[in-house]
Amino acid sequence: MSVAVQTREGALILDSHKLSYHMDRVEAWEAGEHIAPVSVDMALTRACGAMCSFCYAMMQESQARSSVSVPRALNLLDDFAAVGIRSVSLVSDGESTLSNAYVPFIQHAAKLGIDVGNATNGWEWEPEKIEQVLPHLTWVRFTVAAGRPESYADIMYKGPEHTKVFDRAIEHIRYAVELKRRKSLPVTLGIQMVLMPSLREEIIPFAQLGLDLGVDYAVIKHCSDDEQHTLGIDYSQYEGLHDLLVQAESMSNERTKVIVKWSKIKDGDKPSYKRFYGPQFLLQISGSGLVAPSGMFFNARYSKLHIGNFTEERFIDIWKSERYWRAMDYLASPAFDAQTMMGTLPIQHYVSVALDNHAKAIERIQPGIGEKPLHVNFL
Amino acid sequence: MAVTIQYANADTPVPGPAWSRLRDDERLQLVKSTVGGKLGAAGDIFIFGEAKMDGQIILAFHEPVPADKRGTLLLDLESFLKDSIDPGLVVWLEPLGDRNSLRNLRGIEVKA
Numbered sequence: 001m002s003v004a005v006q007t008r009e010g011a012l013i014l015d016s017h018k019l020s021y022h023m024d025r026v027e028a029w030e031a032g033e034h035i036a037p038v039s040v041d042m043a044l045t046r047a048c049g050a051m052c053s054f055c056y057a058m059m060q061e062s063q064a065r066s067s068v069s070v071p072r073a074l075n076l077l078d079d080f081a082a083v084g085i086r087s088v089s090l091v092s093d094g095e096s097t098l099s100n101a102y103v104p105f106i107q108h109a110a111k112l113g114i115d116v117g118n119a120t121n122g123w124e125w126e127p128e129k130i131e132q133v134l135p136h137l138t139w140v141r142f143t144v145a146a147g148r149p150e151s152y153a154d155i156m157y158k159g160p161e162h163t164k165v166f167d168r169a170i171e172h173i174r175y176a177v178e179l180k181r182r183k184s185l186p187v188t189l190g191i192q193m194v195l196m197p198s199l200r201e202e203i204i205p206f207a208q209l210g211l212d213l214g215v216d217y218a219v220i221k222h223c224s225d226d227e228q229h230t231l232g233i234d235y236s237q238y239e240g241l242h243d244l245l246v247q248a249e250s251m252s253n254e255r256t257k258v259i260v261k262w263s264k265i266k267d268g269d270k271p272s273y274k275r276f277y278g279p280q281f282l283l284q285i286s287g288s289g290l291v292a293p294s295g296m297f298f299n300a301r302y303s304k305l306h307i308g309n310f311t312e313e314r315f316i317d318i319w320k321s322e323r324y325w326r327a328m329d330y331l332a333s334p335a336f337d338a339q340t341m342m343g344t345l346p347i348q349h350y351v352s353v354a355l356d357n358h359a360k361a362i363e364r365i366q367p368g369i370g371e372k373p374l375h376v377n378f379l
Numbered sequence: 380m381a382v383t384i385q386y387a388n389a390d391t392p393v394p395g396p397a398w399s400r401l402r403d404d405e406r407l408q409l410v411k412s413t414v415g416g417k418l419g420a421a422g423d424i425f426i427f428g429e430a431k432m433d434g435q436i437i438l439a440f441h442e443p444v445p446a447d448k449r450g451t452l453l454l455d456l457e458s459f460l461k462d463s464i465d466p467g468l469v470v471w472l473e474p475l476g477d478r479n480s481l482r483n484l485r486g487i488e489v490k491a
Contacts, residue, residue, distance in 0.1 A: 029383060030383060030384060031383075032383045046479070047479070048479065048481075048482070049481070050481075051479075051481045051482045051484060052482075055482060057477070057479070057482070058477040058479075058482055059474075059477070060477075061475040061476060061477050061478055062446075062475070063443055063444070063446070063449070063475065064443060064446075065478070158484070273387075274387075274389075274390075274391065275384075275386055275387055277384075289446075290446055291446070299474050299475060300472050300473065300474060300475040301471050301472050301473070301474035301475075302471070302472075303444075303449045303450065303453055303472040304449070304450055304453035304454050304457060304470055304471075304472075305450060306446045306449055306450045307446070307447070307450055308446050308447040309445070309446040309447070312445070312446070312447070313447065318447075321447075323447065323450055323451055326450070326451070326454060327450060327454075330454065332383060332384075332386060333386055334386050334389040334390065334391050334392065335391065335392075335457075335461075335469070336391070337391035340391075341469070356387060358384075359383075359384035359387035360387050360388060
């Protein structure tokens with residue numbers, strides 16, 4: 001695993017995990033206890049106004065969608081606090097900024113002491129909304145598919161002529177960067193490119209855009225695909241991008257770090273683990289309300305791993321249920337093979353590699369020492 | 380106590396020759412008759428579509444089943460089929476395609 005990247009505000013870990021700072025949960029898990037997740041990755045809606053060519057949400061349609069009301073969203077947070085969940089990332093399978101629950105959710109989480117991060121395209125993230133949420137967010141990561149307006153519009157929207165979506169996103173990102181500076185907010189702002197092998201020409205312009213915007217980081221990651229290869233990603237082609245990615249990283253300056261998620265790119269389409277322990281620590285919830293161990297299992301295909309829907313029953317009851325632990329136990333049993341039965345490189349990948357290595361005594365997870373990294377509650 | 384780490388190195392069972400040597404229609408019929416024999420009319424909630432040589436059994440529900448019920452139903456079914464026919468069998472539902480009309484303009488089709 002690569003080391004943390006030093007930023008002006010602290011150590012930033014994007015290409016590894018932070019289990020070392022949650023040894024209470026690691027030890028309880030190893031002892032066979034039913035643990036609460038450290039973190040939940042979720043969305044407040046399945047809706048999205050973009051049409052990104054790399055979007056995994058295209059493969060995440062479950063059997064039914066439910067609307068996430070404000071009271072349900074706030075109850076969910078109360079339940080998270082009750083069971084001991086430490087952070088929530090609004091990423092998952094929808095554009096949460098479109099939800100009526102978006103602002104109250106973030107503000108309520110702050111009151112409960114739960115850290116919140118958010119990934120967004122930024123299109124509907126206007127200044128008024130930014131002012132309401134930015135002081136309460138630990139990080140915001142903007143999906144920026146490319147550094148050039150035409151390429152961005154082609155990858156994320158209807159075609160290269162629709163550059164106004166790029167202009168709108170950039171305007172909002174600049175507003176957030178300025179607001180952070182003006183109010184000295186402790187929030188990390190980054191942009192992310194989901195790199196498909198065909199997008200090699202976009203790597204350097206993307207890194208340059210990160211520098212121009214003055215965000216804290218610009219990260220480049222792999223593209224996930226399902227086990228049926230629906231998106232047709234050829235992982236062997238990433239190797240040919242190595243030099244360009246190194247060049248992009250070398251563009252880092254004092255203010256903006258360009259970071260490549262080397263571990264995920266190198267791990268390609270076959271994980272080292274067969275058992276999938278990560279969801280016990282990092283649970284995912286769909287914008288449809290569906291609670292399933294991982295976003296890899298949101299699609300109806302994986303209905304045997306669907307646990308419940310928090311718009312129909314309280315999350316705390318779902319977490320306590322036999323259903324929840326049956327699904328988690330299934331993923332930890334020989335019946336499940338992560339190498340053949342799910343998509344590539346899930347959000348729980350780093351955690352799952354570390355837990356698997358720990359379980360096999362290849363590399364035991366050690367307690368973290370020294371100053372905690374940024375975003376320590378986001379695994 | 381939960382299942383934790385004892386299976387980290389274990390291999391996942393694959394179907395044996397008794398299953399693999401059957402034709403597609405014979406495997407499907409075996410699954411249907413085994414489920415019918417055990418569940419009777421209760422088994423009618425399932426529509427079995429495929430029973431592949433690699434052990435994957437693809438099915439659908441006659442009617443939508445709530446999220447708090449379908450996991451248990453399907454894990455019970457898989458467990459029963461493993462015990463009754465072959466430990467290498469796994470159950471999957473027919474996949475659903477994206478309902479987002481905008482994203483659908485990309486023309487991506489979720490594969491079964």
